[in-house]
Amino acid sequence: MEIFIADTYPDLSKQAANDLVQLMRSRKHPLLCTASGDTPAGLYKNIVDKVAKKELDISGWFFVGLDEWTGMNGDDEGSCRFHLNNQLFRPLQVADNKIFFFDGRAKDLHKECEDAENFIVQQGGIDVAILGLGMNGHIGMNEPGTSQSLRSHVTALDPITQQTGQKYFKKQQQLTGGITLGLATLLDAKHIILLVSGSHKAGIVKKILDEKISEQVPGSLLRQHPGLKIYLDADAAKEIQSKYP
Numbered sequence: 001m002e003i004f005i006a007d008t009y010p011d012l013s014k015q016a017a018n019d020l021v022q023l024m025r026s027r028k029h030p031l032l033c034t035a036s037g038d039t040p041a042g043l044y045k046n047i048v049d050k051v052a053k054k055e056l057d058i059s060g061w062f063f064v065g066l067d068e069w070t071g072m073n074g075d076d077e078g079s080c081r082f083h084l085n086n087q088l089f090r091p092l093q094v095a096d097n098k099i100f101f102f103d104g105r106a107k108d109l110h111k112e113c114e115d116a117e118n119f120i121v122q123q124g125g126i127d128v129a130i131l132g133l134g135m136n137g138h139i140g141m142n143e144p145g146t147s148q149s150l151r152s153h154v155t156a157l158d159p160i161t162q163q164t165g166q167k168y169f170k171k172q173q174q175l176t177g178g179i180t181l182g183l184a185t186l187l188d189a190k191h192i193i194l195l196v197s198g199s200h201k202a203g204i205v206k207k208i209l210d211e212k213i214s215e216q217v218p219g220s221l222l223r224q225h226p227g228l229k230i231y232l233d234a235d236a237a238k239e240i241q242s243k244y245p
Contacts, residue, residue, distance in 0.1 A: 002229040003209075005237045009197045013042025016193055016231045020047070021056060023128050023191050028060050031120065033129035033181065034088065035066040035140065036080035038167075039195045040130055041087055048091045058092060062123050064116065065101035066131070067140040069165070070154065070177035072104045078169035079104070102179045109179055113152035116181060126189035133196045136160040137204050137217035139186065141178030144216050150182035183221060191227040194219070199235040206239040 006012035020043065024030045034040070050056035067080055074081035081101050089099060100119040106112050120126055131139055136158050138144065143158040155178050157165075165175045186192065196205055208219035209230075215221065222228050 001223055001225075003237075004229065004231045006231065006233050009042060009233045012195065012197060012231050012233045013046055016043045016195060017046030017050070019229065020128060020130070020193060021050070024061065026190075027124070027127060029062060029123065030060070030127040031062045031064060031123040031125065033064050033066055033126045033131075033186070033189065034084055035130050035132050036083045036087075037132045039132045039197045041083075043130065043193075043195065044084075044088045048088065051092055058094075061094075061098070063089070063094060063099045063101075064120060064123075064126065064181070065099070066129075067178055067180035068102040068104040069173075069175055070104045070109065070179055071174075073106075074101070075105075078173070083168065104179055109154045112179060113154065116152045117185065120185065126185070128191045128193060129186050129189040131186070131192060131194050131222075133194060133201060133204060133208065133219050134161060135164055135201070135204060137208055137219045139183065139218045139222065141180035142183050142186075142218045144218065146183060146215060146218055148183040148187065148215055148218075148221050151185045152179070152181050154179050183218060187221070187225055189225075189227070192222060192225050192229070194222060194228065194230045196230070196236045197233045199238060201236045202239045205232060205236050209240055210243075 004015055051058055072079040074085055100116055102112050136144055141155055157178055162175045207217055213220045213223055
C-alpha cells in the first residue's frame, strides 16, 4: 500500500492521472474500471486534456463501469453512466464496443452481472480500478457487511448511500438498489487507485486505514491488495497525516 497526500484536490487529480497513464502502458489493450462521482472527475479531466494535447493515446483502452443505480442507465440524468459519458467517454470518443456498463433498466439484472464478469475475463482482467470511498466505507455499491467473496451482484443500498446519492440528481430519487462489481472482482484487479477528497471524508479515511480490516468497512479490505495506492488531499488526510507522512 502506498499513500500519496496532496496539498489540494487538483494536485491529487494530476498525480493520480499521471500514475494511471504509467500503469495502463503495461498492456496494449488494458482494461480500466471507472467509478463515477465527484472525486474521480478531476482525474478524468486530466486524462481528457492529455488526449486533446496528443500527449496520450487511449485508442487501445477498454472500460468497465463500476456500478449503477437499479432502474437507471445512461438515458437517466444523474445516473452513473450519465456522468461518465459527460466526463470521460464522450470527450474521448470511446466506441461503445470498448465499454461495458451495467444497464440498471435491464429486465435481467443477474445477466448484467454475468455479462460484466465475462467482459472482464475477455479483456484479460482489470488492469487498474479507479475507486472512491463512501461515507460509510463502501466501495462501489458494496455496502457495509458485503462479503468479500462476492463478484458482480445486485444489492440493497445502505441508508447513508441513499441519502448521499441524492446530490447527483436535480430532484429527489428513490435510490433503493444498485448493481455493482463485487469486492472479489475488484481485489482481482492488478492495480487499485483509491481517491478520497474533502474534510467530510477524514473520519472514514482514518477508519479504513487504522482500524481492523472488516467487511463492515469495505474500504478497509483494500489494504489486502498489493497494488493499492491511495490518493488523499490534505483535508481528507487531516486525521492521519502524522502517521502517514
